[in-house]
Every structure is written in structure tokens, then in C-alpha cells.
Amino acid sequence: MALFLIGYTIIALVLFLVVFIIGVSRGWFFKGNAKIKAIFANPLLLYSLRRIGSAFISVMLAITCTYLLIRAQSTDSICKAAIANWIKMPEDVFALRCTTIKEELGLTGSAIGQVFTYFYRILPFPKTLCSTETNALTDALGNITYTVTARNCRNFIMDLGKIYFINGFKNAYVIDVIFVNKMPHSFRIGIIAVIVELAIGYPAGVMMAKRKDGIFDKIGKAYIITIDAIPGIAYYYIWMTIFMLIGLPITYADGEFLTYLAPALTMGFTGMAGIALWVRRFMLDEFNSDYVKFARAKGLSENRIMFTHVLRNALVPLVRSIPSSILYALLGSFYIEKIYSIPGLGGLLVTANSANDFYALQGIVVVSALISIVSYLLGDIVTAMVDPRVSLSGK
């Protein structure tokens, strides 16, 4: 009960904050206080808030649509997967058990009602949810009777449902499977890949821009075109072959750093093409701008212009994408994880699909939608930190 109170207090606080921010920015209250007014008159803050608001709407739409699409399939199979020995069970016991399971998962009632139940469950505030389990009792004569016993209650912040179909995760909670079992694998590969693509892509872009149409530029452009043109799987396998020939281990193993290298480098070498192209294009645009001409007229050396003037400006649009690329590393890549057999999130989507696992699929949608919102927000904040033209405090 106390948990519920805390949950509703948090929601009330958030609502109050939203009303407060809108109110101050519209001038409903604090009319006299110039300082508070100035903070909320900041266009970036308002812009970010509007963006988050619109992102929330689209996330809700996305969750609703995917829920209905997935839900359009029959749910009876969930009972059969969830109940051990369902074949031996008397029909009425099975039906009873099936209803309890469906109620527990929120699969009863109208489709729209189910969507609302789902939203209630995934709203991030503490709540207690209980599940029941069937026990088979064998008496002295060998007759089997079934009793619905063992009420397991768990406290949740966010309940994404249960996984029944994927072998190895039966009766596990989606949230445990995703966050505890899957994300570390995806994330450690993803983060190495992000580091590789920034560490190589950024200097490569600078070098290409520095000597336009030079030999390095031509090689770089050819690489970028190839990466853009040929299908992802084709060059993933090309990289895999190269790593195999070098002698890197290509089968992922938990806890062995050497085995992370092949998938991470494959991902990094792919992502680096995009970053190099961006940096190159941006630097070439900046070279024609007035401040560069002025710096040149002052007699600064080309290197000085490059590294103190142009590079700083070229950093701004790139920095915006860094938080999102780190966060998306949590989700992993479908292809890389399948190719290198990494037990990550990207692989889970495919497994969940082939196993028809309803909540695992839905859970991935929720997590990826949340990640997209948070990365929007972080991108805005980081831009404000790096770019002196945009300020959070407002003037």
C-alpha cells in the first residue's frame, strides 16, 4: 500500500512540474519575478519540453499499434506454453488455470482495455503484482490432483509481462531478461563499436577534408560509397572473413575480451563511414564561411585555422549524436548479434518472433521507444553544453 502511495505521489509531482513549467512560460503565475520568468522564457527549454511531449505521444501510439498488431494473434497458446503438463490436465482445471494466467498478464477484456492495462503496468511507478502457480499433488493411490496455490507477489517499478515461449527463459519476467541477461552483452559490444567509430571516423573525416581530392580523400570516399551501397550482411561477412584470416576468435564468449573485438570492430568500421562523411561535409562547408576567411586574412596557419576554429564548430552537430549512439548500443544490432551469435537484445527480437512470444516483442518496443525519447533529450542537453550559441540559462 505504501508503495502505491509513493507511486501516486511521484506521478502527482511530475504532473505538478509540467503544469508549473507551462504556467510559468505562459505567464500564469510568477508574473512579477523576473528571474524565474527568464529561466522559463528560454527557447531551448521550451523546445525540449515540446519535443519530449510529442515524443511521448508518438511512443504511446507506437506501443498501442504494436500491441494491437501482436495481440491480433491467438493468445490461447500462451496458456499451453505457461502450464507444464497441460495435456494431462483435466479440461476444467486447464480452463481455470488459463483464465488466471490471462488475468495475470492482462489479456482479458476488450482490446482497448488491454492496452490501458498494459500502459498501467509499464508506467514507471512502484506497484505490486502477484502471480499464481499450479501444483500437481499425487496422493497415495497415484491420482493426480491440481491445486492453484503459491501466490508469488513481486514489487515492480515497471512490469513488462512474462516470457513463456523462449526456451531458457521460461516463466521469467521480460524486464529481468532484457535488462539483466541481454543488455550487458549488447552494450559491451556496442560501446566498443562507438569508441572505434568515433576514434577512427572523426580523424578520418578531418583528414579527408584537409586534402580534398587527395589520395586519402579518394580512398575514404570509395570506402564510404562501398559501405553505403552494398547490403549490410554482405560486408559484415566480408569483415568476418578478414577477422577469421587474421586469427581473431569470431565466436562470442562471455567474459573474454578478445572475442568482443570481431563484432565490435565490424560494427565500428561500418559506423565510421557515416561519421567520416558527416565530418568531411561539415568541414568543407565551414571552410567557405566568413570567419575562416577572416582567420586566413589575419595570417593564421592552416593548421591553426583547422584545429582551433573549424574543428570546434564541426564538433557541435556530431556531439548531438553521441548520447543517442551510446544509448542505442544498449539495443544491439540484429544482424551482428545473429552473425556472431551474441546473446543480446537484437537476437532476442528474432527469437521472440520465431517463438511467437508476445511480451518479449512488446517489451523490446517499449525499451527502444524509451531509449529514443531519452536520447532526444540528452542530445539537446549536450548540444547546449557544447555549443556556446545555445544556452540553457537564457538571457
Place this chain on the structure above:
Amino acid sequence: MVKNIDQVIDHNYEDLFTIVGTSEENIEKLETAPYSYWRETFKQLWKNPLAILCVIGIIVLVLMAIVGPWIKQYNIYTNGGTVSLDEFEPYLPPNADNWLGTGGTKMGYFKGLDLWTLVWYGTRLSLILGTVIALIDTFLGLLIGSLWGYFKWLDPIMLELRNFINNIPTLLLYILLMKFLERSFWTLVFVMCMFGWMGLAGFIRNQIIIIRNREYNIASQTLGSSPKAMITHNLLPYLISVIVTVVSTAIPAAISAEVGLSFFNLSFRAHENVTLGQLLTAATSDAWQTYPYLLIAPMIVLVPLTVTFFYLGLALADATDPKNHR
């Protein structure tokens, strides 16, 4: 010094010029050919040796997609292409009979079939699929993108739709849609086109917003041009270079997308139609590390096919830009 300058200034002008006379006929004649946009474009294109190479490459690949399977007469659709009947050694590396080898044991339906024939059948279907999808995507993208850019009230709705689609992993959408649909050529086209137009539409919208408020458009609007005339006469012709580029890069993009779908078994069923994506997927599920020719066979066509189309697209982007003409 002064004397010299005087000499220069007091020049006898008649020494410098000769009168050729006039002729009534020549007044209307132009010495140079009139400017034609498309002629200039192709002139620019043929100056680029790599682009010519790409055009030749595309012609060869398309011809081979038509003729290739006939060179080796194996009809794979009636299972007549089975060459290596030896159950114990089905992995036949490239030889005089099977120029690209034969399919391995774990390649499902492709087991023991002649890879040369399969690859060219696959190229044929992949090319047709890619072209159809690229055309539909371009049409939808242009139509929706130009409306989206032109009408301001449409903007928030479409942005919301774009965010909505971007929030769901695309693969999941494909998976869900493919579950409800029968697998055939047109359902695949439908599913891939359903979200494919989004990229082009967003791009066109950005471009149109940039040029929408230029003086010539405002003048045209003031004179009472209808939205249709504005879009088709003022806005889209301005973007022709962009559009041509997008169309030619859309074909390799669609081929790549099909390869991606095949990898998760979301494409055609293998025994009905062969695509390059299915061949690649089948090869990767077999022992390609021991028998690399299984993977090389589809790659040897897939990589040049996509790269030539893509590079031609980029070359066209330069050639169609009027700033580069003359």
C-alpha cells in the same frame, strides 16, 4: 612616356576592326546549339570515366540476368538443376560443369543445385524487385513529400507519423506485417514500400521548405497559381537533380533491404522464387568457412550490382546539377 600613351589613345580604330557586312538570314541563326538540360547532363556524365564503367557494368549485369541462366541449361524450378547427386560429397567447388560450384547440404532447397544458374535467376528477381520498389517509393515519396513540404498544416501530422514509425524497430514492423500476409511478390513489395517512402518524403519536404519562400514562388503565388501548378512547375523541377539521384540510389537500397529481410526469413519462400538475398542467407547458414565458394557465388554479383547502381547515382547527382553545366 606621355608621348607613348598619346599614341595608344589616338589610335586609328579602323585599323583594329574589319567590317564583315550584315546578312538578314544570319540574324536569327545561333552559332552554338541552344542549351538543353538533358543533353548537358549526359555530356557531363560521359566525361566521368567511372560512370561509363558503371553503365557498362549495369548493362552487362542486366544482360546476364536475362541470358545467364540459359547459358547453363538447368531449370531450377522443376528441380532439374541438381547436378551433384552424390549424397556423400555434395559440396562441388567451381569446376568446368558448375562454374560457381553447387549448393551445400544445409542450404535447404538449394542443396546440390548449380550456383551459376541460381545466381542469375536471383539477380533477375532482385533487379525486378528493386526496380519496382524504387519506382513506387519514389512516386509515393515525391507525392507525399511535396504535399508535406507545401502545405504547412500537414507538417505536424506528418512529423508525428515519422516519429511514430521511427520509434518502432523497422525489423519488428516487417516481422509483424509478414505474419499476417501471404508471401508473394506483391506482398513483399507492399511491405517494403509501406515505410520506404518515408525517407524520400522527409528529404523532399526539407528541400521544399528551403525553396518555398523564394521570391519567384511568392510572385507565382501572388499571381494566383494553384498548389498543383506551384508544385509541378516551380518546386519539383528545381529539385530534379536531387530526385534523379534518389531514384538511382533507391534501386540498390531496395536490393539491400531485400537481402536484410531474407536474412530473417521474411522474404519469399525459397522454393518458389530465388533472390540474391536468399542465396546469401542460405550460404551463411551452411559451412561457408570450409567452402568459401558458397558465399563468393552470390557476393560476386551482389557487390558489383549495388556498387555500380550507387556510384551511377552519385555521378548523376553531379551531372544533373545545372551549376556544373558548361
